[in-house]
Amino acid sequence: MNAPQTEFQTLEAEAAYNARWQRVMDCVNLKQPDRMPTAMFCTFFLAKLGGISHRQLMYDYDKAKELGERALIELEPDVHNPLLLNTAAGPVLEAVDYKQLIWPGHGVGENQPYQYLDREYMKADEYEEFIEDPTGFYLRKYLPRVLGAFEGFEEFPDLPGLHYFRLVGGVRGFARPKLRAALERVLKAAEEVDRFAEEHGSFTQRMKSLGFPTSHISTSVSPYDLVADYFRGATGTMKDLYRNKDKLLRLLDKACGFLTRQTINWSRASRHPIVFFPIHWGPDNFMSQEQFKTFWWPSFRQLMINIIEAGIIPMPLWEADCTKRLEVIRDIPPGKCIYWFERTDMVRAFEVLGDVVALRGNISPSLLTTGTPDEVDAAVRHLAENVFYKGGKLILDAAFGLPDETPVENARAMYAAARKYSS
C-alpha cells in the first residue's frame, strides 16, 4: 500500500512530499533515513497560532484549513495528523448529538479543549448481550446511549431469524414512529458527517499538493481500551478484572476480531497504510505486569499481527510511562510498527526496541508550554544525540502532540532544532 496519488503544485512539492514520506518509511523499515524525520500532531494549538477561540476552530472549516496550512508551512514537519478531523468537528458532533464528549461552547468554555466523559456506557450485566451480538448491541443499546440522533433505535427490529414471509413482515418494524424519526435524524446527521469528510479530504489533498504527507488518516483502538474507555468506563473495567474476568477476556477476544476487520477496512478506504492507536490503559502505574500480560497485551498484540499481515503499519501512542512494558511489547515482527512514547524514557525505549520498531516522540509537554526556546532546543539535541545518532529510527515529535498552550516560538524551536541536529 502506498500513500495516495494526487497532483502536486510544483516539482519541488512533489520531491519534498516523496522525501518526507520516505524518511518516515525508512524509519518503519529500520533503515537509516537521510535525516531525522519530524511529525506534528496538534489540535487547539492551531487556535493559539491564529489568535482565535477554540470554539471558532471547531466550527469554522475554512479557518481551520487556513491555520492548518499555515502551521505546516511555518513549522515544516515531515508528517502531520489529519488536522481537520481533530479540530473542526463541532458541526458533526452537534449533528449526531454526541454525548460522550463536551466541547468548546458545548459543556466547556469557548477556549477550553474538548473533554471525554468517562462513564459506564455499558452495564456489567450486559457483557453476554454484547458478546453474543455486537451489531445488535450497538444498534439497540449503545448508539442511542451515546448519540442523541439515534434515540429511537432501541426499537430497531431484531433481524437474525427473520425468514420468508416473516422477513417481509419484519420490515414493518421500520415504520415505528420513534425509529422512523430517528432514521430521519440519522440521515440528516450523515449528510453533515459526509460534508466534514469532504472538507477533510480536500484539505489533505491540498496539503499533499504542497508537499506535506499525513502521518495517518484512520485511528483504531486496542480491545481493552475500547471496553475501558468507551463501554464500561475506567473504574468499571478495573473492577471487572476481578468481578467479570472471564466475560471481559471473552469480549476482548471478540473485539480483536471485529476491530481487525474494521481497522483493515478503514485503512484501505483512507488509502493510507499507517493507523494510529492512542493507548490509554497500558502504562506501568495502571495495572500489574501480570494483569497487563493477561488482559491488556494479548488481544492488542493479536490485532497488530492481524493488520500487519494485511499490510498496515500500526502506530500506537503509548501514553504516560510504559518503561516496564518495553520488554513485553517488543514481541512484534521487526520493521512493521511505529511506537510513539509519551513519558517513557526514549533512550531506554531505544535500547530495548531499537532493532524492532521506529520510535516517535517525545519532547515534554511541560517543557514546551513553560520552557524557553533554548531549553526546547537542548531537549531535541538530547534525543538526537542519544537516540538518532546512535542508530535509533526516531521520528521527532512532542510527547503526545503539541500542547494547546505551546508558545509558537517553542514550537518553532522544536522543529528548527530537529532540522539542526538531524544528521
Next chain:
Amino acid sequence: MNDMTDQEKQLIELLADMQEDEAHALAKRMVLEEGVDPMRVLDLCRQAMDIVGKRFEAGEYFLPELVLAGEMLENIGAIARPLIKSKPGEEPKKLGKILIGTVHGDLHDIGKNIVTFMLDINGFEVKDIGVDVPVAVFIDEIKDYQPNVVGLSGFLTLAFDSMKETIEAIQGAGLRTDMKIMIGGGQVDENVCNYTGADAFGTNAIDAVTLCKDWMGVAA
C-alpha cells in the same frame, strides 16, 4: 493480629486479598447475625485497607485493587454504619487535614480519587471538592476547612495555568502561611511545579502520602 479471633483475621485477609464476595458475606454475617460490634468490623476493614495500601506502595497492587478495595469498604460500611451507636471521642485522631480538588477547566478525577483514598487510609482527614473547581471555590473552602495541605489535581496541559492561577489567588488571599500546596497529575513534573509555584509535586498517590506525612512531621 495476635489478639484477634480467627474470624477477624479471616475478614482482614479476605479483604486484603480482594476476595470480595467472601469478605462481604463474612462481614454481613458478623454484623447482622452474630452481633459483632459494627465499629469493630469497620476497624478490621481499616486494618485490611492498611495492608492494601502497603501492597500498593510495594508495587504489588495497582489501580484496580485500590478501586475495588474502596468499593468493598463502602459496601461493608453501608451495612455497619447505620448500626453504630454514637460514642463521641472514639474516632482516631487524624494526622492532618487535606483539601483536594481538580483545578478549573479539567474534569479528570481518577488520579484525584486514588490520592484521596490513599491519604484517607493513611490516617488523614480528606475533603474532596470535586472537579473543575473554580479559584473562588478553593479560596472559600480553604477559609472554611482550614486544611494543612491543599492538593491541586489536573490531567490536561491547561491545568498548568489553572494551578498557577489558583496558587497565586491562595497566596494573594494571605492563606498560604501555615499551609502547603502539592500538585499532581498526568503531565505534572518539576517544570510545572516551578511554573505554578507549588511547594511540591507528585506523580502518584504514594508521593502524595509521603509529602503529607513529611509536612505533618509523621514518620513515613
